[in-house]
Amino acid sequence: SQTIHQWPATLVQPVGSPLSLECTVEGTSNPNLYWYRQAAGRGLQLLFYSVGIGQISSEVPQNLSASRPQDRQFILSSKKLLLSDSGFYLCAWSVGVNEKLFFGSGTQLSVL
Amino acid sequence: EDKVVQSPLSLVVHEGDTVTLNCSYEVTNFRSLLWYKQEKKAPTFLFMLTSSGIEKKSGRLSSILDKKELFSILNITATQTGDSAVYLCAVEYAGGTSYGKLTFGQGTILTVHP
DSSP, X not given: OOEEEEEOXXXXXXXXXXXXXXXXXXXXXXXXXXXXXXXXXXOEEEEEEEEETTEEEESSOOSOEEEXXXXXXXXXXXXXXXXXXXXXXXXXXXXXXXXXXXXXXXXXXEEO | OOEEEEEXXXXXXXXXXXXXXXXXXEOTTEEEEEEEEESSSSXXXXXXXXXXXXXXXXXXXXXXXXXXXXXXXXXXXXXXXXXXXEEEEEEEEOSGGGTTOEEEOOOEEEEEEO
């Protein structure tokens, strides 16, 4: 069966520090991969999605970037974190024409 | 701009009550509407709706879509404390590079008291 792993679960980082969140999917090939952010009291906002290795689409201009170095690995990064980057980050995957998203357990990021 | 609006934003009920959660949308090239339940962390999938008027049902939960009026409702009957969660509505839009992308509503926080 398919599983998705996301880490770390919580992260506290100072302003200006770098960020790297990792997400891996097991049990499927060529998944569509997504990074979402959920700010406090708000819905999920799509940040990036990828339909294949090295193919990244950005939905909103921001301080973050994403990379997909392997088929089932998706990384969210920042060179210098801002206070406004705080939030709950969710990785998700889907396959083919079935658009149900399956989510990782999320990372709670606090930038202080 | 694509928009998904959920109401109410929060709801407090007692066990045994029936609740109705609402989701309205304005999306170009609508493809499907999905409901998720988010407890603590990762959202879990509840329903996918693509056709108007066809009710999807799973235990005490049911949902229906009205593509003419652009809304969906999620019903929960005989609520239990385990139903306490954030319920998210999302709309998928079709075409071009929009493949597989969802726009989420802000969620409804449901609290069920014993």
